[in-house]
Amino acid sequence: MAERKGEVLPETVLAMVQARLAALDGEARKVLRAASVFGDVFWRGGVAALLGSAEACPAARDVLSELCDGEVIVRRKESRYRAAEVVAAHEHWGASGYKRTFAHLVHAEALHAAGDREGASAVIAGARERLLARAERLPAAHRRSFLGEIPENARVLELSRQWLRAAS
Numbered sequence: 001m002a003e004r005k006g007e008v009l010p011e012t013v014l015a016m017v018q019a020r021l022a023a024l025d026g027e028a029r030k031v032l033r034a035a036s037v038f039g040d041v042f043w044r045g046g047v048a049a050l051l052g053s054a055e056a057c058p059a060a061r062d063v064l065s066e067l068c069d070g071e072v073i074v075r076r077k078e079s080r081y082r083a084a085e086v087v088a089a090h091e092h093w094g095a096s097g098y099k100r101t102f103a104h105l106v107h108a109e110a111l112h113a114a115g116d117r118e119g120a121s122a123v124i125a126g127a128r129e130r131l132l133a134r135a136e137r138l139p140a141a142h143r144r145s146f147l148g149e150i151p152e153n154a155r156v157l158e159l160s161r162q163w164l165r166a167a168s
Helices: 011-023 026-036 044-051 056-069 088-091 095-113 117-136 139-149 151-167
Strands: 041-043 073-075 080-083
Touching: 011 095, 026 044, 026 056, 041 044, 044 056, 044 073, 044 095, 095 139, 095 151, 117 139, 139 151
Parallel strands: none
Antiparallel strands: 041 080, 073 080
């Protein structure tokens, strides 16, 4: 869905998008939900990584092809897709908790691997802020293990130290 920052879409447009999302089968919604974590541009490999299995990549490829055919997403150069409804899907389904942290981690590492150091640093900085805010809501006795023993949390903190130091 094309949207400018700060611009609110009319309720009729949002209702139309929600109706299109509701009409998708479960597998298509699952793949689109994973894609929505990346924003309006995403990679098939990132979607497969979020889905969490080796079998997901061929399935994701087929579903993404169907979504292209249905004009829900648009294929771009360099194996990227621009989703017409991705922003709405993210708001509609939104990732939560550890899934969100893992999704942002995959997104940041994909951007970094593609050479977008600035974008990767921005994603990892945001993930770090949200992670630390969640940690603050925990009892003090659990914060250290929450931040250090959950692999994706520890990785976000490690990358933020590396990338944000290098950027400054």
